[in-house]
Every structure is written in structure tokens, then in C-alpha cells.
Amino acid sequence: MSCVVPDREATDAALGLAVRAPSVHNTQPWLWRTTPAGIQLFADTARHLPATDPHRRSLVVSCGATLHHMRVALAAMGWASTVEYFPDPADSTHLATIVTTRRPPTDDDIEMAGAILLRHTDRRHYIARPIPVGHIRTMASRVAACGAAVRQVPEQFLPRLAIPMRRSAAQHATDRAYQDEIARWSGPDRRYDGVPSRNAPAPFPAGEIPVRTFAEPALRDPSDHPDAAQWLVVGTAHDDRLAQLRAGEAVSALLLTATGLGLATSLQTEPLGLPDSRKEIRTGLLHDCAHPQAMVRVGWSPPTAAPLAETPRRPVAEILEV
Numbered sequence: 001m002s003c004v005v006p007d008r009e010a011t012d013a014a015l016g017l018a019v020r021a022p023s024v025h026n027t028q029p030w031l032w033r034t035t036p037a038g039i040q041l042f043a044d045t046a047r048h049l050p051a052t053d054p055h056r057r058s059l060v061v062s063c064g065a066t067l068h069h070m071r072v073a074l075a076a077m078g079w080a081s082t083v084e085y086f087p088d089p090a091d092s093t094h095l096a097t098i099v100t101t102r103r104p105p106t107d108d109d110i111e112m113a114g115a116i117l118l119r120h121t122d123r124r125h126y127i128a129r130p131i132p133v134g135h136i137r138t139m140a141s142r143v144a145a146c147g148a149a150v151r152q153v154p155e156q157f158l159p160r161l162a163i164p165m166r167r168s169a170a171q172h173a174t175d176r177a178y179q180d181e182i183a184r185w186s187g188p189d190r191r192y193d194g195v196p197s198r199n200a201p202a203p204f205p206a207g208e209i210p211v212r213t214f215a216e217p218a219l220r221d222p223s224d225h226p227d228a229a230q231w232l233v234v235g236t237a238h239d240d241r242l243a244q245l246r247a248g249e250a251v252s253a254l255l256l257t258a259t260g261l262g263l264a265t266s267l268q269t270e271p272l273g274l275p276d277s278r279k280e281i282r283t284g285l286l287h288d289c290a291h292p293q294a295m296v297r298v299g300w301s302p303p304t305a306a307p308l309a310e311t312p313r314r315p316v317a318e319i320l321e322v
């Protein structure tokens with residue numbers, strides 16, 4: 001089937017949704033290019049975070065998330081897509097080319113795209129209300145369709161997660177380069193990227209599983225109960241760039257599905273840049289059967305929680321080359 005490329009207006013509209021994808025520290029480390037042969041995705045390595053993400057895992061996972069968002073947006077606009085991964089052996093930053101053909105959108109396509117604008121990282125406490133097993137199964141099947149797997153951390157295994165989370169937080173607390181990076185990428189005055197203070201609550205109290213802390217947190221957390229989030233680990237059979245990219249697609253599918261089900265979500269990856277902590281998660285939670293690519297807190301926000309502010313994004317014109 002030959003490729004029919006969306007026109008400039010349609011591409012801009014789809015990219016307007018694709019850039020809403022989550023990315024590590026909201027770095028948005030991606031560049032897009034349109035050609036007659038397809039829509040190309042590149043990693044923007046100038047936006048790499050060496051202290052936070054020394055192996056560039058989160059950079060590639062972030063690019064996978066925007067790739068999936070783009071495909072979801074295109075599908076809702078009547079474009080089916082196939083992806084050629086790493087099409088240029090001479091250029092490792094060329095992550096994917098999307099090839100499109102015309103196809104009417106399904107109800108699922110429209111629902112997934114609708115979730116893009118509703119999804120936000122919610123770093124506040126979640127309330128103690130069970131997540132129906134069917135919801136977890138739905139998320140797991142969408143993750144599996146992207147070539148990854150998800151494991152829900154059983155309650156008795158939460159200490160196996162808490163230990164590497166605590167250790168990485170303690171290690172980073174005294175890591176000057178890491179702290180400089182946090183200060184550069186978060187705080188009150190974020191215009192186009194980074195994690196704004198208004199999206200970051202104060203650190204969780206001692207005794208709870210610590211989550212990544214950002215500069216000058218200013219988000220009010222209405223809950224005075226311990227966090228009741230469920231934790232999911234997204235893993236892949238391999239740990240090469242392709243697996244990481246596909247894990248990003250899987251993470252996007254998981255987050256959009258959860259959002260559609262009314263669930264709050266928050267990605268957490270602080271231990272994954274540190275080999276010992278990463279290994280502990282791989283062994284302790286995935287039994288050495290898969291490589292951890294991201295953890296996701298998932299649950300219900302308290303009814304009293306205020307809506308979250310939208311995080312900033314770079315303008316489409318800055319990330320698109322025609």
C-alpha cells in the first residue's frame with residue numbers, strides 16, 4: 001500500500017497532540033520531519049539529561065511516548081500508520097518513520113486521542129479505593145500490543161520497590177550534577193519545557209515510598225492520608241534502543257488508557273539511571289524475566305483534588321522541519 005502523507009495542516013494538528021506526550025523532566029527531546037515518504041521522528045540529543053539519565057533510556061522512552069501519541073492523533077484524524085523503526089543504520093538519532101494510509105477512525109481511536117488532552121502527571125497522594133482487575137487487564141493488553149509487559153507490584157512486594165526508590169533519592173540528594181539538572185529543569189517560571197512548581201507537590205512524608213522531588217514544589221496536596229497508589233512496572237524482554245522506544249509507546253498506551261478509565265497516573269523512573277537500583281528492581285520485581293523501563297503510580301485522586309494545570313510545551317514550529 002502506498003503512503004499518502006497528511007497535508008501541513010493535518011500534520012500540525014496531529015503534532016499539536018503528539019507534543020503533549022510525557023517526557024523526562026518535560027525535556028521534549030524530539031524532532032519531527034515531514035518528507036513525501038513519511039513522517040520522521042528524531043531524538044533531540046541536545047536535550048539529554050546526563051546526570052538524571054546517563055544511559056539515555058528515559059530520552060528514548062520519551063520519544064517512544066510521542067511516537068505513540070502521534071499515531072493515536074493520526075488515527076483519530078483518519079490516518080492509519082505503520083512504523084519503520086531505526087530506518088537509517090547510519091543515523092542512530094533517526095528513531096522511526098511513520099508511513100500513513102487513509103482509514104476511517106474507530107470509536108477507540110477517538111477515545112484514545114481524547115485522553116491526550118485529559119492526561120496529566122498527578123504527583124499527589126491517591127486515595128484507598130481498589131482498581132478493578134478489568135482496568136488492569138485493559139491496560140496490560142494495550143501495553144502488550146506495543147511489545148512490552150506490565151507487572152502490578154503486589155502489596156507484599158512494595159518494600160522491594162521502596163528500597164531502591166529510597167536509595168536513589170538519597171544518592172541523588174548529594175549528587176551536585178543531578179541537583180543542578182533538577183534546578184535547571186524545574187521551578188516556578190517554566191514557559192516552554194521543564195516541570196513547573198505548580199505541578200510538583202512537597203516530598204511525601206518519611207515512611208512512604210519516595211518519589212522524585214523537583215525544585216520549589218508548590219502544588220497543594222489535599223490528602224492527609226498515606227499514598228494508596230498501585231505501582232506498575234513496565235518491562236521489556238530486551239534492553240536495546242528498539243526495546244526502549246517500544247517501551248515508550250507502551251507507557252503512552254498505558255497512561256492514555258488509564259486516563260480514559262478515570263485513573264490518575266504518575267511516571268517514576270529515578271532509580272533506573274543507577275545500575276544497582278535498576279538491577280534490584282529487575283530482580284526483586286520482575287524476577288530477572290524482563291528489563292524495567294518505567295514505573296507508574298496509578299490510582300484515584302481524592303474528590304477534593306483541584307484540576308492540575310497543563311504543563312508547557314515547545315511550539316510545533318520549533319520541533320518540526322518540513
Ligand SMILES: Cc1cc2nc3c(=O)[nH]c(=O)nc-3n(C[C@H](O)[C@H](O)[C@H](O)COP(=O)(O)O)c2cc1C
Pocket residue numbers: 020021022023024025026057058059061062065119120121122123194195211212266267268269270294311
Ligand atoms: C521516561 C520518563 C520518565 C519520567 N520520570 C519521572 C519521574 O521520575 N518523576 C516524575 O515525577 N515524573 C516523571 N516523568 C513525568 C514527566 O515529568 C512529565 O511527563 C512531564 O513533566 C510533563 O508533564 P505531564 O506528564 O503532566 O504532561 C517521566 C516521564 C517520562 C516520559
